[in-house]
Amino acid sequence: MRVYRYFDAKGGLATLKSRQMRFASPLSFNDPFELTPRIIEPSDELLEERLRTDLWVNEFFERCGRGRALTEEESRKEYFANELPRRLEKLRASKAEKTEKLKWELVGQFAEHYRLLCCSHTHDSILMWSHYAFRHSGLVLEIETDEMIPGVNLAPCIFDVHYRTSPPTVPALYSNLELFEKSLNLVFTTKAIEWSYEEEVRIQVPAPNHLKKDEPHDQEFDPKCIKRVIVGCYNDPSAKTYETADELAEHSDYKHALFQRACLDLHDYKL
Numbered sequence: 001m002r003v004y005r006y007f008d009a010k011g012g013l014a015t016l017k018s019r020q021m022r023f024a025s026p027l028s029f030n031d032p033f034e035l036t037p038r039i040i041e042p043s044d045e046l047l048e049e050r051l052r053t054d055l056w057v058n059e060f061f062e063r064c065g066r067g068r069a070l071t072e073e074e075s076r077k078e079y080f081a082n083e084l085p086r087r088l089e090k091l092r093a094s095k096a097e098k099t100e101k102l103k104w105e106l107v108g109q110f111a112e113h114y115r116l117l118c119c120s121h122t123h124d125s126i127l128m129w130s131h132y133a134f135r136h137s138g139l140v141l142e143i144e145t146d147e148m149i150p151g152v153n154l155a156p157c158i159f160d161v162h163y164r165t166s167p168p169t170v171p172a173l174y175s176n177l178e179l180f181e182k183s184l185n186l187v188f189t190t191k192a193i194e195w196s197y198e199e200e201v202r203i204q205v206p207a208p209n210h211l212k213k214d215e216p217h218d219q220e221f222d223p224k225c226i227k228r229v230i231v232g233c234y235n236d237p238s239a240k241t242y243e244t245a246d247e248l249a250e251h252s253d254y255k256h257a258l259f260q261r262a263c264l265d266l267h268d269y270k271l
Contacts, residue, residue, distance in 0.1 A: 001145045001158060002227065003119035003201050006132035009232075009239035012139040016226070016248050020218040021148075023115035023205055026107060027214040031195065035107045037187045038169045047091050051084055106187065108213060115207045115217040119143065121160075121199040123230060124271045128198060129262070136262070137236040139245070142228035145203065148221050154203060159185075161200035163193040223253035233262045233271065 007015060015021060026035055042050075050056075057079050064083075065075030120128060129136045145154045168190050170183040191200070207217060229249070235242045242261070249259040262271045 001155075001201075003121065003143050003145060003158075003203075004123040005117070005119045005141045005143060006128050006138065007141070008132075008134035008138040009236035009241040012133075012141065013239060013241065013244050013248070015141070016229070016254065018218075019220055019223055019253070021117060021221050023117045023203075023217045023219055025111045025115060025207075025211075025214050025216060027111045028216070031191065033167065033192060035110055035187055036104070037106070037167045037183075037190075040169055040171045042171070044088070044092060048084075048088055051087055051091075052080075106184070110184075110188070111207075111213040113207055114204050115211075115219075117203040117205075117219075119201050119203065121201055123228075124262075125197060125199070126269065126271065129232060129271070133232055134236070135234065136232040137234040137241065138232050139241070140230040141226055142230070144225045144227050147225040148203075149219065150222050157204045159189045159202045159204065161189050161191055161195075161198070161202060163191055163196040165193050224256060226254060226257050228258045228260065229254070231259070231261045233264055 005021075011022075057076055060079045060083055061070070061072055061075040064070075065072070065078070070078060122128070123140050123142060129138075129140075133139065145158060148154060168183075168186045170187060188204075189202070205217065205219065211217060229245060231241055231245045245259060248254055249257070265271065
């Protein structure tokens with residue numbers, strides 16, 4: 001798949017020189033709604049149903065019943081008469097707080113295990129050039145994901161972002177692991193409709209164990225995955241964008257790549 005990554009001048013040129021692509025932690029994203037779904041609070045009936053299972057009854061017996069020299073039957077009666085009502089009351093009182101906590105735990109858990117490269121399906125968005133390529137003075141890399149990391153099939157790790165007017169809704173309690181994973185995938189690939197101009201596509205890789213939750217991961221890439229380098233229509237003198245791009249175009253690593261320079265259309269709002 002061909003995707004496009006926008007950079008400011010210094011970041012893009014440094015990426016080409018180092019042959020390392022920076023995969024970010026979701027904790028560094030600029031959207032405060034990122035990975036924060038609406039969570040459905042479980043009903044009192046569902047909570048009671050869960051607390052009535054043998055798992056919780058047996059847990060109470062092992063934790064409290066044995067220490068009080070109760071038989072299993074006595075412990076069961078004690079659980080339903082006193083412990084179950086007490087737990088239900090405690091859960092009801094803390095439901096909203098727990099739900100809000102769970103929302104942010106999802107972000108933390110994701111940041112602990114994954115890093116993301118946010119790209120686009122388009123290379124000529126005026127807004128993207130303005131926002132992510134430092135007012136058209138940066139550059140865009142056209143990347144062939146099949147050739148990005150030697151020996152690694154990234155196809156299952158590439159996700160299109162979908163845009164909505166409200167966050168996806170997920171339940172606080174899950175009946176099985178498969179449903180939980182589907183919900184997480186929905187949250188991970190959904191953003192507010194205001195971001196739809198980005199036409200975003202995300203590449204997800206595992207986070208190395210040594211990284212902190214907010215640290216990026218610099219992943220080495222094969223230079224042959226860079227198929228095109230588009231330099232912005234304005235030069236960044238501090239980065240010597242045009243001059244450095246011309247030098248890189250002659251480098252053996254990028255002889256195969258097409259180097260272009262964007263320019264403003266003379267008649268329409270387009271590049």
